[in-house]
Amino acid sequence: MKRKTLKAVLTATTLTATASWADDVTLTIESWRNDDLTLWQDKIIPAFEAKHPGIRVKFTPSAPPEYNAVLNSKLDAGSAGDLITCRPFDASLALFQAGHLADLGDLDAMSNFSDVAKSAWQTDDGSSSFCVPMASVIHGFIYNADAFAELGIEVPKTEADFFAALEKISEDGSYIPMAMGTNDQWEAATMGYNNIGPNYWKGENGRRALIAGEQKLTDEAWTAPYATLAKWSPYLGDGYEAQTYPDSQNLFTLGRAAIYPAGSWEISGFNTLADFKMGAFKPPVQNAGDTCYISDHTDIGIGMNASTDNPEAAKAFLTWVASPEFAAIFGNALPGFFPLSKEPVELEDPLAKEFVSWRGECESTIRSTYQILSRGTPNLENETWGASVAAIKGTASPEELGTKLQDGLASWYAPQQN
Amino acid sequence: MSRPLQTGKAIHANDVSAFAQDINEASRLETGKSVQKHASRRRPRLHIAVFLAPAVLIYTAVMIFPLANTLRLALYSRIDQERVFTGLANFQTLFFDPIWSEQFWNALGNNFWFFLVHMLVQNPIGIALAAILSHPRLRFAALYRSAIFIPTILSFVIVGFAWKLILSPIWGIAPSMLDAVGLKSLFAPWLGKEEYALTTLALISVWQFIGIPMMLIYAALLSIPEEILEAGEVDGITGMGAFWKIKLPLILPSIGIISILTFVGNFNAFDLIYASQGALAGPDFSTDILGTFMYRTFFGFQLQLGDPHMGSAIAGAMFAIILLGVCIYLFGVQTRMRRYQL
Numbered sequence: 001m002k003r004k005t006l007k008a009v010l011t012a013t014t015l016t017a018t019a020s021w022a023d024d025v026t027l028t029i030e031s032w033r034n035d036d037l038t039l040w041q042d043k044i045i046p047a048f049e050a051k052h053p054g055i056r057v058k059f060t061p062s063a064p065p066e067y068n069a070v071l072n073s074k075l076d077a078g079s080a081g082d083l084i085t086c087r088p089f090d091a092s093l094a095l096f097q098a099g100h101l102a103d104l105g106d107l108d109a110m111s112n113f114s115d116v117a118k119s120a121w122q123t124d125d126g127s128s129s130f131c132v133p134m135a136s137v138i139h140g141f142i143y144n145a146d147a148f149a150e151l152g153i154e155v156p157k158t159e160a161d162f163f164a165a166l167e168k169i170s171e172d173g174s175y176i177p178m179a180m181g182t183n184d185q186w187e188a189a190t191m192g193y194n195n196i197g198p199n200y201w202k203g204e205n206g207r208r209a210l211i212a213g214e215q216k217l218t219d220e221a222w223t224a225p226y227a228t229l230a231k232w233s234p235y236l237g238d239g240y241e242a243q244t245y246p247d248s249q250n251l252f253t254l255g256r257a258a259i260y261p262a263g264s265w266e267i268s269g270f271n272t273l274a275d276f277k278m279g280a281f282k283p284p285v286q287n288a289g290d291t292c293y294i295s296d297h298t299d300i301g302i303g304m305n306a307s308t309d310n311p312e313a314a315k316a317f318l319t320w321v322a323s324p325e326f327a328a329i330f331g332n333a334l335p336g337f338f339p340l341s342k343e344p345v346e347l348e349d350p351l352a353k354e355f356v357s358w359r360g361e362c363e364s365t366i367r368s369t370y371q372i373l374s375r376g377t378p379n380l381e382n383e384t385w386g387a388s389v390a391a392i393k394g395t396a397s398p399e400e401l402g403t404k405l406q407d408g409l410a411s412w413y414a415p416q417q418n
Numbered sequence: 419m420s421r422p423l424q425t426g427k428a429i430h431a432n433d434v435s436a437f438a439q440d441i442n443e444a445s446r447l448e449t450g451k452s453v454q455k456h457a458s459r460r461r462p463r464l465h466i467a468v469f470l471a472p473a474v475l476i477y478t479a480v481m482i483f484p485l486a487n488t489l490r491l492a493l494y495s496r497i498d499q500e501r502v503f504t505g506l507a508n509f510q511t512l513f514f515d516p517i518w519s520e521q522f523w524n525a526l527g528n529n530f531w532f533f534l535v536h537m538l539v540q541n542p543i544g545i546a547l548a549a550i551l552s553h554p555r556l557r558f559a560a561l562y563r564s565a566i567f568i569p570t571i572l573s574f575v576i577v578g579f580a581w582k583l584i585l586s587p588i589w590g591i592a593p594s595m596l597d598a599v600g601l602k603s604l605f606a607p608w609l610g611k612e613e614y615a616l617t618t619l620a621l622i623s624v625w626q627f628i629g630i631p632m633m634l635i636y637a638a639l640l641s642i643p644e645e646i647l648e649a650g651e652v653d654g655i656t657g658m659g660a661f662w663k664i665k666l667p668l669i670l671p672s673i674g675i676i677s678i679l680t681f682v683g684n685f686n687a688f689d690l691i692y693a694s695q696g697a698l699a700g701p702d703f704s705t706d707i708l709g710t711f712m713y714r715t716f717f718g719f720q721l722q723l724g725d726p727h728m729g730s731a732i733a734g735a736m737f738a739i740i741l742l743g744v745c746i747y748l749f750g751v752q753t754r755m756r757r758y759q760l
Contacts (some may be wrong), residue, residue: 090723099497183610185700186720239587241610241701245587370721379515379722386702395612395702411517 006395018187025313026056027345028081030074033300039333047318047329055313075305076099082308082318084206085300086131088120089370090270091275095303096123101130102304107315111323116204117340124372125362131301132318132390135330135337138193138355140410142262142270144255145277147175151258159228166235168256177220177235179257181243187387188229189381191245191261194367197225198293211372213415217406218399226391241393249273251385267336271351280354282362298340371380376412381407420460485737492730508731514617522732524703526739528616532707533684535620537628543624544631545669549633551660563636567629574626581622585609606656609694612704619705623690627683631676638672639665665744668758678747685740688713708736 025220029040029267032386040059048057050337060081062070073175074080080122084101086092091098095101102109104255105128110118120129148165151172156162168209169177182188189235201221211217215222235250237243237257244351252260253273262280270278285292328346337347338356387401396404410416459715489640547566552557569577585592587607596605606620642665649665650656688709691699697719699706714722716729 090721094723182612183700184696185698237588239516239607239610242582242585242587242607243610244582244586247586251588342691374721374722377722377725379720381721382698382719385698389701393701407516 007384013175019198022163022223024054024056024060025224025310027083027310027313027317028058028060029083029085029302029341030067030081031059031061031085032064032087033063033085034063035201036334037061039330043329044326047174047325048317051181052313052316052321054329055316057317058151069096069406078307081306082305082314083301084131084311085134086121086297086303088301090375092121092131092301092303093123094107096130102306102308103128104130104132104303106133107318107322109319112322112343113271114340114342114364116296117298118367119366119371121301121303131303132321133298133340134300134302134321135334136296136298136340137336138264138338138358139191139297140262140264140282140355141195142173142252142260142266142278142280143350144252144258144274147258147276148279151175153191155279156284158287158288159279159284163231164350166259170235176215176237176251176257178232178261179248179251179261180236180243180261181240181248182392183242183244183247185385185389187245188392189385191263192229192232192368192392193384193388194272194295194369195261196228197222197272197368198295198363199283199285199290199363200224202291202361203369205292207365210368212417213413213418214259215321216416217409218402223398226387226401228315228389229391230394233394237393253262263338264336264338264352267349267351267355270332278351280351282358292358292362293330293365294358294362295358295367296338297366297370358359372411373413376409378411379404380405380409421560454456484746488733489737491727492734495727496725508728509735512728512735518728521703521706521711522735525706525708526547527743529685529687529707532617532623532687533622533681535617536597536680537677539621540624541631541673541680544628544676545635545673547628547632548635548639549665551636563632566632566643569626570629572680574689575693576691577622577626581625582609582694584616610701612701615695616699616705619751621696622694623687626690630679634672634676635669638669642667642728642747667756671755673746674752674755681743682740685736685743704741708732708739712736 031040037059041291045057045059049055051305058081063118068087071080071084072095077100080100084095086095086101108162110132110383112128115126117133117136118129119126122129143155147169150169150186153165153168154161166177169175170414180187182193201215206221207213210217210222217223230274233240235343237251243251246281248257249266249269250262251257253270255274282292282294302318304318322341324341324343324345327341327343329345330337331339331352333343333349333351335352336355338347338359339345339350344360345356345358358415369384374381383405387396390396391398391401492508493503493505494501495507496502512522528754529739539734552555552562553559556562585608586607587593593602593605596602606614610616646664646668647660655663664736686709687707689708690711691705691710695705695710697710697714712729712732715725715732718724
């Protein structure tokens with residue numbers, strides 16, 4: 001009897017609840033950022049719902065390694081959410097080509113973004129865009145400011161300064177000059193090659209020329225970064241060959257290393273772990289006064305499920321994501337993930353501010369291997385990992401590495417075949 | 419038990435049909451086995467199918483079907499979003515395209531080295547440990563047995579992680595322990611050097627799995643009757659001689675089984691390498707074995723999208739290699755092995 005009453009009460013409440021929201025549209029967001037769940041629930045969604053009565057938003061993330069697979073099966077089964085968080089480049093392009101992501105060409109708010117920002121979610125010819133850029137990560141070097149002050153080192157601007165600083169730290173001996181290992185391989189490519197490289201291949205110019213087949217990986221601009229990486233090895237500390245990514249993070253945040261080749265995503269983690277003052281400097285240029293280039297890598301976007309039942313509400317949300325209001329909330333809640341809109345956002349975190357200030361001084365580009373060039377076998381990105389490690393260890397010369405990568409790329413990429 | 423006596427009587431009576439009937443009756447009462455035989459003349463033996471069905475169905479669903487389907491998948495390719503039958507083209511790419519074949523032979527070579535280290539280190543030490551453990555006067559045998567066996571039940575992830583920490587040049591205890599005995603110069607970041615990484619991982623795997631051959635041989639040694647050893651003693655074979663001349667020949671079949679288990683296990687290996695070195699099996703693919711190569715190809719990695727068809731071709735090649743190895747063992751070795759009735 002009691003149970004029946006309970007059931008009746010429950011049914012009644014459900015019915016009234018449904019009735020009261022009957023006019024509301026509920027949007028569901030698919031994402032891999034389960035780390036950001038509270039941020040979405042406490043800050044982003046309430047801010048949006050306050051502005052748009054009648055639209056309710058649900059953030060339903062899945063685990064990052066499973067995201068692509070989960071999303072694909074949901075899309076195929078027709079049960080995916082209305083809004084889809086987009087991985088950069090080919091993973092999302094494949095979704096667009098399969099008709100799962102809607103073309104956002106008619107979304108006015110897309111004009112808030114630069115071409116570089118949009119490049120991660122466009123067809124190869126740039127004619128259609130399918131995701132609103134949300135955030136990017138910037139590469140550079142984070143340094144232990146206390147250590148620099150103690151040793152009397154100026155923040156390096158040119159490559160000569162940089163190696164002089166490393167030499168000085170090394171001579172002093174109380175710090176490991178630079179915390180990076182080659183065990184996990186990707187750091188060498190991402191925080192090494194693609195961090196310092198844009199200064200050599202002149203950012204977007206070089207990257208686009210490579211895609212167009214006008215430059216080759218055997219060119220000086222593409223092999224010189226390997227020669228520079230080779231000079232890093234004496235400063236990386238004992239046994240860097242077996243040093244993993246978490247090892248490097250710990251070495252730096254424990255104050256045992258002076259410089260950390262970084263991506264801006266480290267900022268929030270380092271802020272909580274390090275008890276010394278930190279600063280950041282951009283990849284050093286060859287000669288003082290050279291134009292500087294930074295890797296401002298597009299990382300997260302958000303698009304619309306082509307088969308959503310609420311296209312208008314979804315577009316309202318995307319327009320809001322493209323607005324400065326969203327950018328301010330997102331950029332400040334996740335220091336190190338920088339909003340991509342053209343309008344500058346006022347950030348509070350000093351380290352994040354330092355990183356984002358480079359956008360004003362330097363030309364932005366994205367990682368050289370991410371767009372188009374990693375579609376075939378051998379995969380240029382994965383090959384670059386190996387090549388960067390080999391360069392640091394000195395097991396191959398920069399020219400050999402360039403030849404190997406070029407041969408691999410030319411084996412499947414038509415524009416590089418002549 | 420009274421029935422056989424009666425049948426004896428029946429023979430005595432020289433009545434063949436009565437004898438047959440009697441036999442039937444006897445076995446029906448005693449074992450119940452020929453009841454089925456008897457009944458089969460009248461109705462189909464449905465129950466056999468019924469009793470076999472669960473095992474056959476489950477085995478088919480989880481083993482035979484996926485295996486056959488994987489082999490089938492290897493014969494297709496995805497061309498412009500369409501799955502197209504391409505025959506043996508994937509295998510041709512795998513064996514003859516320089517980009518693929520270089521990786522394949524590298525992985526296969528590494529696999530053989532991995533197996534060789536296990537055969538040369540794990541199994542002899544396992545046998546030696548079992549021989550020592552089975553010594554009747556060894557104290558705390560149960561303690562040693564458990565201690566040596568425990569790593570076997572640990573997860574690969576834990577083993578990989580723990581050893582990575584032990585061998586870490588930054589936090590590890592290996593460098594400081596070597597330093598304590600003045601051998602610091604011998605330390606190298608083993609897992610990060612192309613020339614040592616695979617051997618180091620093989621030895622970690624040996625450390626983990628040494629309990630398996632030890633236990634199997636230990637069981638085999640315990641099953642050797644005391645009388646044989648005592649008889650040998652009477653003939654003057656004692657100590658090491660007893661091991662080499664009596665025990666070893668008797669446990670040879672167990673060693674054969676261990677070898678084949680090691681072979682299959684090693685050629686299917688994946689977990690330890692993946693857990694400690696990642697899917698790229700660094701440094702510079704020096705620890706890449708068929709399992710990691712297959713995983714990387716099938717599921718994709720980082721920006722490399724997965725290719726289920728090439729992945730299946732690699733899985734097919736692995737299957738063929740293991741099948742070949744097992745066949746060589748079954749027909750070439752096991753049939754010639756001399757067995758002793760104990």
